[in-house]
Amino acid sequence: MLLCFALSRCAVSPTGDKLYITNLYEDKLLTLARDGTLLATFKDPALDGPYGLYVTPAGQVLVCERLSFSKLQMDSEDRSKLATLATRERDGVRYPMSVCYSSTTTSIIVGQWVNDNILVFRVE
Template sequence: MLLCFAVDKCAVSPTGDRLYIISRYQHKLLTLARDGTHLATYTDPALEYPHGLHVTPAGQVLVCGRVTTVLQVGWEGQSKLATLATLERDGVWLPWSVYYSSTTSSIIVGQCLDDNILVFRVEQCVHVCISCSN
């Protein structure tokens, strides 16, 4: 049986092979394959009433718990990679939407009961791979 509140937001991976769905009243992030096959379910106490969802051009999954948190979840949809913003550290309260701007390298968070839009500058990380041959 499909509930009318089962799907609140959805986003597609840049390659189109994964669909991410947040279910606000079930407090979870679902990851489905293109054909609808269930791949993963992610739950976390910080994901209470998730509302905002965004997949960056690089495939990073950003989701905000409606109360006080913005998270980065792995592309597979199974694990938290980072807590990007919180009430205590960053003043996030009732985050309603999240978006990553590759133009400004910023995460933009809209809040439900606040006229302020929070902008967090993202530092770029460069990973250098060195292969050695003996």
């Protein structure tokens, strides 16, 4: 059973048929159908404290974790982590709380909790 305080953020797929929800305390990303049916639960040992969440126009899911943020491929058939895009050690990411993608600048923008820095990563 999910406790409502454990659910952190939600985002809708570009087609509007899926809802993604982060579960901070159980380290999960849930995928629900429009009617609320649970389609998938993504849990990975590397998924640590998922919080911020964004779905790109291409349907890729960006997730902020405690000390990094990742790009996930989430659907009911293939639930897998594609890449860790940035980490604390490599990029200085510390407690990222929000993430979004700008198609205008082809950048991923990350807001952090512990300081006033906003990180911008160019992607191709």
